Amino acid sequence: MAVLAGCQQETEQETKSDMVDSQPQQEQVVKADNTNNKKAHNPIDDHTYGNLHEVDLKHLELDLTVDFEAKSLEGFVDLSFDRLKDDVNELVLDTRDIDVSKVELNQDGQWVSGKFELADKDEVMGSKLTVKLEAGVNKVRVHYATQPQASGLQWLTPEQTAGKKHPFMYSQAQAIHARSFLPVQDSPAVRITYNATIRTPKELLAVMSAFNEPDTELDGEYHFEMPQAIPTYLIAIGVGDLDFKAMSDRTGVYAEPAILDSAVAEFDDTEDMVKVTEELYGPYRWGRYDLLILPPAFPYGGMENPRLSFITPTVIAGDKSLVSLIAHELAHSWSGNLVTNATWHDFWLNEGFTSYVENRIMEELFGRERALMEQSLAVQDLRQAVQDLPEKYTVLNVDLDGADPDDAFSTVPYTKGQMFLVWLEEKFGREVFDKFLVGHFNDHAFQSITTQQFEAYLKKNLLDKHPGVVSEEEIHTWIHEPMLPDMMPNPKSGAFNTVDAKTKQLLLGEITLDQLGTQQWTVHEWLHFLNNLPTDMSADDMMTMDATFKLTESTNNEIAHAWLLLSLKAGYEVVLPRLENYLITIGRRKLIVPLYKQLMETEQGAEFAKRVYQVARPGYHPLAQATLDEVVK
Numbered sequence: 001m002a003v004l005a006g007c008q009q010e011t012e013q014e015t016k017s018d019m020v021d022s023q024p025q026q027e028q029v030v031k032a033d034n035t036n037n038k039k040a041h042n043p044i045d046d047h048t049y050g051n052l053h054e055v056d057l058k059h060l061e062l063d064l065t066v067d068f069e070a071k072s073l074e075g076f077v078d079l080s081f082d083r084l085k086d087d088v089n090e091l092v093l094d095t096r097d098i099d100v101s102k103v104e105l106n107q108d109g110q111w112v113s114g115k116f117e118l119a120d121k122d123e124v125m126g127s128k129l130t131v132k133l134e135a136g137v138n139k140v141r142v143h144y145a146t147q148p149q150a151s152g153l154q155w156l157t158p159e160q161t162a163g164k165k166h167p168f169m170y171s172q173a174q175a176i177h178a179r180s181f182l183p184v185q186d187s188p189a190v191r192i193t194y195n196a197t198i199r200t201p202k203e204l205l206a207v208m209s210a211f212n213e214p215d216t217e218l219d220g221e222y223h224f225e226m227p228q229a230i231p232t233y234l235i236a237i238g239v240g241d242l243d244f245k246a247m248s249d250r251t252g253v254y255a256e257p258a259i260l261d262s263a264v265a266e267f268d269d270t271e272d273m274v275k276v277t278e279e280l281y282g283p284y285r286w287g288r289y290d291l292l293i294l295p296p297a298f299p300y301g302g303m304e305n306p307r308l309s310f311i312t313p314t315v316i317a318g319d320k321s322l323v324s325l326i327a328h329e330l331a332h333s334w335s336g337n338l339v340t341n342a343t344w345h346d347f348w349l350n351e352g353f354t355s356y357v358e359n360r361i362m363e364e365l366f367g368r369e370r371a372l373m374e375q376s377l378a379v380q381d382l383r384q385a386v387q388d389l390p391e392k393y394t395v396l397n398v399d400l401d402g403a404d405p406d407d408a409f410s411t412v413p414y415t416k417g418q419m420f421l422v423w424l425e426e427k428f429g430r431e432v433f434d435k436f437l438v439g440h441f442n443d444h445a446f447q448s449i450t451t452q453q454f455e456a457y458l459k460k461n462l463l464d465k466h467p468g469v470v471s472e473e474e475i476h477t478w479i480h481e482p483m484l485p486d487m488m489p490n491p492k493s494g495a496f497n498t499v500d501a502k503t504k505q506l507l508l509g510e511i512t513l514d515q516l517g518t519q520q521w522t523v524h525e526w527l528h529f530l531n532n533l534p535t536d537m538s539a540d541d542m543m544t545m546d547a548t549f550k551l552t553e554s555t556n557n558e559i560a561h562a563w564l565l566l567s568l569k570a571g572y573e574v575v576l577p578r579l580e581n582y583l584i585t586i587g588r589r590k591l592i593v594p595l596y597k598q599l600m601e602t603e604q605g606a607e608f609a610k611r612v613y614q615v616a617r618p619g620y621h622p623l624a625q626a627t628l629d630e631v632v633k
């Protein structure tokens with residue numbers, strides 16, 4: 001049932017035909033080109049109901065109270081916009097599981113009551129909110145409250161935090177979850193600035209993807225300003241018992257007191273990362289760069305919220321072995337946040353470029369060998385992943401065909417995208433390619449672009465300037481064909497070759513475990529070793545290896561993941577208590593989903609998975625719950 005308010009009723013039909021049939025205006029930066037999307041809801045971005053071609057959203061003012069009892073954000077948002085046509089009579093917004101109590105229109109500086117309609121919920125898109133506009137109105141206020149199951153928020157109990165004393169709440173808006181905590185035209189093609197007032201319990205601190213004052217006083221009322229135009233999936237908030245520690249003049253860490261020092265020690269290369277990225281790709285344009293360390297339930301490794309990356313604590317390994325994650329989220333300050341995918345079909349423009357830049361940062365700071373090892377591990381993952389994916393999801397410019405972008409999430413846009421750029425770099429040479437990339441970031445700064453726009457830019461600024469180096473067919477194959485092209489680079493690490501040779505000798509019985517040379521191995525060599533062992537190792541062999549290397553007890557979450565997965569494949573049951581603890585304390589999908597999947601392969605494993613999942617599920621983020629509900633059945 002549609003919820004109606006105000007007196008004038010408008011049918012679904014009228015609204016829909018009005019939006020779908022209209023073509024985008026000339027003024028619009030983003031051109032309509034989703035011709036491959038059969039179920040296009042919208043000519044610009046088919047994952048929004050927003051009337052982007054009629055209304056250009058400019059600025060948001062948020063006033064929200066964080067209610068931990070009700071698990072709700074409650075208050076209002078003012079949306080300011082320009083009209084792109086004379087006869088625009090409505091503002092269409094996205095919402096999901098949001099209660100709208102009242103809408104007001106700003107008429108000559110006065111707030112007057114407005115009419116709105118909240119449509120039935122679509123499982124992927126949420127509920128369209130249509131606000132009637134009167135003549136001359138360019139600002140609308142929506143009073144609302146979020147529901148406890150908001151897909152873009154996680155409400156954590158004190159037990160789920162490091163300190164165990166205070167609750168914690170954070171948002172994760174990418175890809176289409178901003179609409180679950182904010183009525184907005186929720187599209188990466190839309191760029192807005194925002195201000196916010198956030199009210200919290202007095203003892204807690206709120207931080208946002210905006211300017212955060214490093215020495216904010218704890219008083220339960222916090223003000224934020226994001227003066228640069230960002231896409232809506234980058235609006236973010238975190239609230240908890242947070243302390244701040246500076247790492248340099250412009251970088252610092254927000255974390256719970258119990259983990260602040262270890263986080264600072266782990267990530268103290270952040271300033272150097274910013275510096276080398278600036279040297280490679282031009283100035284960091286966002287002012288401060290801080291990190292917010294979330295509780296382990298965070299379903300991702302990291303999220304590039306501008307000025308404040310959100311980071312999983314599972315990468316605090318004690319030896320900086322997993323800091324490529326920081327390089328990655330920082331890299332998004334150029335690829336993603338500055339130059340943004342216009343639709344979720346263009347997601348590879350965000351993640352492929354970012355994975356490439358991430359690896360260049362790692363090379364600058366930690367050397368070519370480490371960068372190659374990380375490339376090699378990623379490519380091995382990619383080759384594995386494409387075997388299990390629906391073929392259509394192995395295309396860079398993916399056809400989502402009405403699906404939730406989360407459902408198509410895979411390593412393809414990341415590593416296939418990265419390898420495309422590595423290939424271009426090899427073909428044109430680093431000097432030429434670097435110049436091209438700098439041009440791309442500058443020419444598209446603060447814009448949202450489509451794959452087609454990028455292809456035209458690539459042709460004009462790289463291919464046509466250096467004719468005969470690569471063909472347009474090759475570019476087309478990379479971007480539009482499924483699977484992995486034969487021309488894909490195959491990154492080779494010398495260190496990994498040595499590990500391979502030793503492993504071969506070990507498996508032939510020519511050397512013993514202590515002759516493997518593991519004393520000098522880095523975390524990456526360990527991962528390569530574990531990922532490439534045969535999966536039919538005997539339980540005895542696993543036991544011997546465990547006794548020698550204490551892998552079940554590894555505190556490195558990536559090594560533990562690889563070891564637990566191998567153990568399940570080999571039927572080595574000694575790890576089960578460790579596995580149970582791992583699954584209950586970590587909510588990062590990349591680390592836990594493959595383990596649950598492997599468990600479900602055997603009857604005994606499935607039983608174990610179901611039992612553990614029952615305990616672990618309440619602690620997982622709604623996204624992880626949704627993924628795992630499908631796996632653990």
Ligand code: BES
Pocket residue numbers: 174175299300301302303304324325328329332351409414590
């Ligand atoms: N932006 C992504 C996370 C994301 C993608 C959230 C799509 C929601 C939808 C972030 O930058 C990312 O890629 N994180 C990776 C880590 C990275 C080192 C590959 C992750 O979380 O695993």
Ligand code: ZN
Pocket residue numbers: 328332350351354
């Ligand atoms: Zn990313």
